[in-house]
Amino acid sequence: MHEDDLMDIHKPKPWHGWRDFLKEFGTIVLGVSVALAAEQGVEWWHWRGEVAQAREVVATEMAVNVAFAMNRLRTAPCVERRLTELAAILDGADKGGSLPPVGDIAIPSLGGGASGGWESVVASQTATHFPRRELAAITNAYQRVALLTARENLEIEAWNSLYAMVGPGRRLDAASQAKLRDALGQARAQNRITATASNTLLNQVKALNLPFSPEDLNQITQADTKPFSNTPRTMFGGGFGTVCLPMGAPPSTYGQAMWSGVPATYEEAIKARPHFTAGTRQPTP
Numbered sequence: 001m002h003e004d005d006l007m008d009i010h011k012p013k014p015w016h017g018w019r020d021f022l023k024e025f026g027t028i029v030l031g032v033s034v035a036l037a038a039e040q041g042v043e044w045w046h047w048r049g050e051v052a053q054a055r056e057v058v059a060t061e062m063a064v065n066v067a068f069a070m071n072r073l074r075t076a077p078c079v080e081r082r083l084t085e086l087a088a089i090l091d092g093a094d095k096g097g098s099l100p101p102v103g104d105i106a107i108p109s110l111g112g113g114a115s116g117g118w119e120s121v122v123a124s125q126t127a128t129h130f131p132r133r134e135l136a137a138i139t140n141a142y143q144r145v146a147l148l149t150a151r152e153n154l155e156i157e158a159w160n161s162l163y164a165m166v167g168p169g170r171r172l173d174a175a176s177q178a179k180l181r182d183a184l185g186q187a188r189a190q191n192r193i194t195a196t197a198s199n200t201l202l203n204q205v206k207a208l209n210l211p212f213s214p215e216d217l218n219q220i221t222q223a224d225t226k227p228f229s230n231t232p233r234t235m236f237g238g239g240f241g242t243v244c245l246p247m248g249a250p251p252s253t254y255g256q257a258m259w260s261g262v263p264a265t266y267e268e269a270i271k272a273r274p275h276f277t278a279g280t281r282q283p284t285p
Helices: 003-009 018-096 116-123 132-165 174-208 214-225 263-272
Strands: none
Touching (some): 018 132, 018 174, 018 214, 132 174
């Protein structure tokens, strides 16, 4: 074969009018479109799986928040009654000039909100692949969780101040009385805000239709049905709903604080503490 003939083989075929041009152009466009569609399909499938896993993370985390909200909603009436009881004691002290003996007043259920899982979902860019309405609804629910956490901190501060009433009885000066009344108002306001926010959160999470696992549902059911405790909180738990019980016997000294059952478990906690040895890994459960 002549050298010129070999060179002709590699020459592009000339177009014979617009029909040939459009045909070849269409073939190229179709090939590129198919390749892009395949790539997008793989990416869509990947994010579909990531979103499904993220929903499970949100469900497990929201189960914790739902349990906390249920605890607060169930005990809110007890907190109101306890604060009314303390208000009556302050009114009596205002007239007589002295606080009577006051026992452990207990505190509302605490627990705070969990949001680390959702923060990880947002950081990983997975949240941007949720349907728009679902993303907005989940974000609003976590904003309610943040509100509960912030209010809990204010509530702890108020109840710490109210614990100045717990003791064997003493004279009450005007400055101390004013501080206690301010703490009383703060505690009552925070309880009402927290109860309202808890109720809103429960309805928000219900509407999300999250894929709760059996363990998640069991946690929620326990929070919804567990009885109030008749013992103060310790380092090992307990203490749910003790604010619904009558106040205990007045202590012999002032300077008391919440969770009166914790000191009794110090020694047990010290003996049961985990030990960590340098250079060794802890066994996986």
